[in-house]
Amino acid sequence: MLDQLSPMATTDRLFFEKAGAMLDRDSAERIVKDTLSSKDDGELFLEYRENEHVSIDDGRIRAAGFNTNMGFGLRAVHGEECGYAHAGEISQAALKRAAETVNAVGAGHSGTQALAPSSRNIRLYSPANPVAEGDFASRTALLGELDAYARGKDPRVVQVSASLSAEWQAVRIIRADGANVADLRPLVQLYVSVVVEQNGRREQGGYGMGGRVAYQTILNPESWQGAVDEALRQATTLLEAVPAPAGEMEVVLGSGWPGILLHEAIGHGLEGDFNRKQTSAFAGLMGKQVASKGVTVIDDGTLPDRRGSLTVDDEGTPTSRTILIEDGILVGYLQDRLNARLMNMRATGNGRRQSYAHAPMPRMTNTLMLGGNHTTEEMISSVKRGLYAVNFGGGQVDITSGKFVFSASEAYLIENGKIGAPVKGATLIGNGPDALTRVSMIGNDMALDPGIGTCGKNGQGVPVGVGQPTLKMAGLTVGGTAQG
Secondary structure, eight states: OGGGSOHHHHHHIIIIISTTOBOOHHHHHHHHHHHHTTSSEEEEEEEEEEEEEEEEETTEEEEEEEEEEEEEEEEEEETTEEEEEEESSOBHHHHHHHHHHHTTTTTTOOOOOOOOOOOOOOOSSOOOOGGGSSOHHHHHHHHHHHHHHHHHHOTTEEEEEEEEEEEEEEEEEEOTTSOEEEEEEEEEEEEEEEEEEETTEEEEEEEEEEESSOHHHHHSHHHHHHHHHHHHHHHHHHTTOEEOOOEEEEEEEOSSTTHHHHIIIIIGGGBHHHHHTTOSTTTTOTTSBOSOTTOOEEEETTSTTOTTOOSBOTTSOBOOEEEEEETTEEOOOBOOHHHHHHTTOOOOSOEEOSSTTSOOEEOOSEEEEOOOSBOHHHHHHTOSEEEEEEEEEEEEEOTTTOEEEEEEEEEEEEETTEEEEEEESOEEEEEHHHHHTTEEEEBSOOEEOOSOEEEEETTEEEEEEEEEOOEEEEEEEEEOOOOO
16 A cells, blocks of 8 residues: 555655656656756645545534645745746646746846755654545544533533544655655544533533544544543533633643644744744844743654654755744744745754645744743642633734734633632733743643644644643733623
């Protein structure tokens, strides 16, 4: 089977050797060399993708689908200019047309090719195709079993929704300097939503999990039942929630998924393109104190099996563990090849794209804050009046100013050092760079999210991971719904 072969052999078969193939590898390499050797940089990105999804609502299939697509993108880079052409077919004729299009960039320019990415043979995840694992009927049956399990756990359950999805992406990246890399990327996800009703009041809880793993990792009973239990716990907790207070107060952020605030409010501001163009709130602050001492933020694309991890990025550069903020000092940016070259910095393996139809740009992988030495109990007990925000929903951030607004999907009052009633309708309002200076205690419980994050930027979505320890932050503004 294809997914049992090496990435190079599998992509050879998919793109160049299968019956009816309209492009051979030698021709592809020759066209790339002829087109890009006079440019500063660029690559041919070949992609094949399979994906499937199935979802249920109250025991009935709501949606199901399976899809395959393949194509290529050819990019030529000259200075800051970038020419990009793509096609939904892989053929010599289509590649030649694309070459003619991107040749308009830097016409007549005699460029010096940027150094090729270094190579790495480490595999961060299995190349096996999860879509080919088991059969579709068994996955649909499991979602029905999940529905029955949720309803059997609590008579207050009035609605259960769940979805399963998987994809397998095969990529090949060919450069004019002869660099030639391939990667096979699995990705699976399970999400569960439960609605409960009590005395006419309805509340919803949700939980998801996933990663670059086999389906069986998330479909074993211990995993999916745990997901249902967590969604149900959140929903029943909200049945007792009171309106959230408003005002400036101390906030304790939970570990794991609350790192989404770190991702949005700080991570995007540390991407190379925003800093090169001086549009980030962090522009010009390299080497400066931008956070409280003890705050260390990294982006790590090398974590095995994680949703945001990649063996190589979408330009062929191996991903890395990039330190962004060290003990409060800004020490690094997230770089693709173009921005790294223009800023005279090292590419960090953060050049990512949604698909062959998109040019790469600097994006996060797994963005984390490292742990400290405090316990959650110490943080809670030190707060006279505040908020304990355990989980987050959506949010918005302005990259230029750093201002953010995030809604807490699960939060509790803290009164006189003790966790009080759950609250509903709490939002956190602040400024990313300023918020980093308000971190006063860092927990020893750093955790990663369960594997559900997707990041959007300039219309492109890519899978990412987040993580952080429990944090105490002083003087954040909380927006609430309590009267008076």
